[in-house]
Each structure stands twice: as structure tokens, then as C-alpha cells.
Amino acid sequence: MNIVLDTNIFVSSFFGGKPKEIIDLWKEGEVTLCLSRAIIDEYINVLRRMNLGDEQELIELITYFKKGINCLFTANPPKLNIVERDPDDNKFIECAVSAEAKYIITGDKDLLDIKSYFEIIIISPAEFLEITRANS
Secondary structure, three states: OEEEEOHHHHHHHHHOHHHHHHHHHHHOOOOEEEEEHHHHHHHHHHHHHOOOOOHHHHHHHHHHHHHOOOEEEEOOOOOOOOOOOOHHHHHHHHHHHHHOOOEEEOOOHHHHOOOEEOOEEEEOHHHHHHHHHHOO
16 A cells, blocks of 8 residues: 655654554555655655754665665656645645555644545544554
8 A cells, every 4th residue: 555654754753653653564564655855855854953863874764765665756746736835745745646645644734634635545643553453
């Protein structure tokens, strides 16, 4: 199942909880993480800005992305203007559309308020894990 993770979920995974459970699903091959250059850049920039992980951890993360393990990369996602209150969040919808993701997982109210875009469901980590567990 293809998913897109908002940066707030990716960063929160460093603190454990439901976001970490989702990252574990990705690392175990239960889900495929859909990524674009803009999303990877934001992940790395925020992790550096928040001093989460040392350079070695960031290098390992980038290497994990480069190897493409359980990842699907989008090269030229379409430009969309769906998230009016925070246009920077459009990159997650753009990536999901391009990669045919089923879910965007986020804690961002601007994205959650949209609920869905075509067949892409925008949900919280708790909702995603509940669905995943029900389908196991």
C-alpha cells in the first residue's frame, strides 16, 4: 500500500508513538513510502533544524532513501493548489497523486480538513493504524 507521510509524522517518529509504528511498517515492508525531492528536502531540513539525529543518522536515512527500500519516488509530480491556507503542503498531495498513494498521513489540520482528494484519503496516524490493524 502506497502512503505519503507529512513531515510532522516523519519527525514525530523520532519520539516514538504512533508515528514510529508507521515508520516501522515502512521499514518492515508493510507499506511503501512515496517521496518527492521536495518532501525529502523538507524531512532533512526539519530534522537538522530540530537537531534530531546526528549527521551519521541523517546519512543513514538518506542512504535508506537512496537504496529505494520500500520507497516509490516521484520525479515530476503535478503542480496543484489544493491547500489554500498553507500552499507548501500541496507537495504531499502532488506526491500522492503522482505515486497513486492510498493515504496521506498527517497531523496537519490544513490537510486533515481536506479529508480526501480524488481517491486519496487524508488521515491521522491513529486512524491509519486502526485501518491497518483491521485489515491484518
